[in-house]
Amino acid sequence: MAGLLSLAGAISGASFLKSDDAFAFLIPLDEQYRPEPGTTRSFQFWPAEISDSHAVNYSTKSIPGSNLPFYQWISGGEHKVSFTTMFAADIKYDVKGKSDPEDKHTVNVAAATQYLQSLKEPTYVQGKEYALPPPALFLCIPNVPIGPGMNDRMLCVMTQCDIEYKKEFSDGTPRLAEVSLEFAEILQNNNTKFYGRSEYSTALSAYGFSRGTGR
Secondary structure (H helix, E strand, C coil): CHHHHHHHHHHCCCHHHCCCCCCCEEEEECCCCCECCCCCEECCCCCEEEEEEEEEEEEEECCCCCCCCEEEEEEEEEEEEEEEEEEECCCCCCCCCCCCCCCCCCCCHHHHHHHHHHCCCCEECCCCCCEECCCCEEEECCCCCCCCCCCCEEEEEEEEEEEEEEEECCCCCEEEEEEEEEEEECCCCCCCCCCCHHHHHHHHHHCCCCCCCCC
16 A cells, blocks of 8 residues: 555645544545645535445356355455535525635535535546546545555545535525535555555454454
8 A cells, every 4th residue: 555655645744634623535636646736625524424345256156066156256346435424504605605714614515515526527638539537536534444454544536426405595505415425446546556454454453352252
């Protein structure tokens, strides 16, 4: 995980990590997997019911007369992290009105939801017949081990963004929104490296409960 750790080191001095409160945040990355200037944003509220799933791909071989097949490990499958989060406003913003970056109690809800929507869209290059894919993202949920071992950060892409507007101001401006997000971990970066069980050695030593096992 050298690439991910070096990226974390490069951004560790950023202002969004200096708060006493824990905020989950997203950093869009450029084609060289460097943080895009000025695009980092924190989630207004802590994500609810974080789901972490990682599939494993096996091939089966049937054995005549056996009640079970042989299983041959092929590869790891998709690793996905999903959660629901909320955005709320106490005051109404104009369509382009900026949220106060220091006020965690009220944000431009419409802008927040559309910012997240933008992270799953490609970039069309003027004069070119191709599009750049949606950006890779650096997702961090402080102290929640979404990465390998005890790592609370993950290099990923957004695979789903579902928005439900719960409340509006009298003119229809969104006041409260619930957003369901899904992210898939990726390996592509400037220091691609596979990881295995050794990355989880810290977890094994930290969780020592073995009552009733006789060991």
